[in-house]
Amino acid sequence: MLTRKDLKNLNLQFSNGQVHNESSLDFVLTQTARSPHWYKTMCLLTRAILLDHIFEDGNKRTA
Numbered sequence: 001m002l003t004r005k006d007l008k009n010l011n012l013q014f015s016n017g018q019v020h021n022e023s024s025l026d027f028v029l030t031q032t033a034r035s036p037h038w039y040k041t042m043c044l045l046t047r048a049i050l051l052d053h054i055f056e057d058g059n060k061r062t063a
Helices: 004-012 022-034 038-051
Strands: none
Touching (some): 004 022, 022 038
16 A cells, blocks of 8 residues: 555655645545555546646656
8 A cells, every 4th residue: 555655755756745735645545545456546546646736746747
């Protein structure tokens, strides 16, 4: 399971790692923790990063 720290570190490879939308990040991490399927987890994370703009910059590159 990915954590908040894992996602920030991933974004740091492309940008500054600053979270812009805390509530969306919390929501998607809660939803992915409930999913037993890795592909559903990745879909939820990708959607949240791209559409909810979780980070200040580098959302498309992170996704």
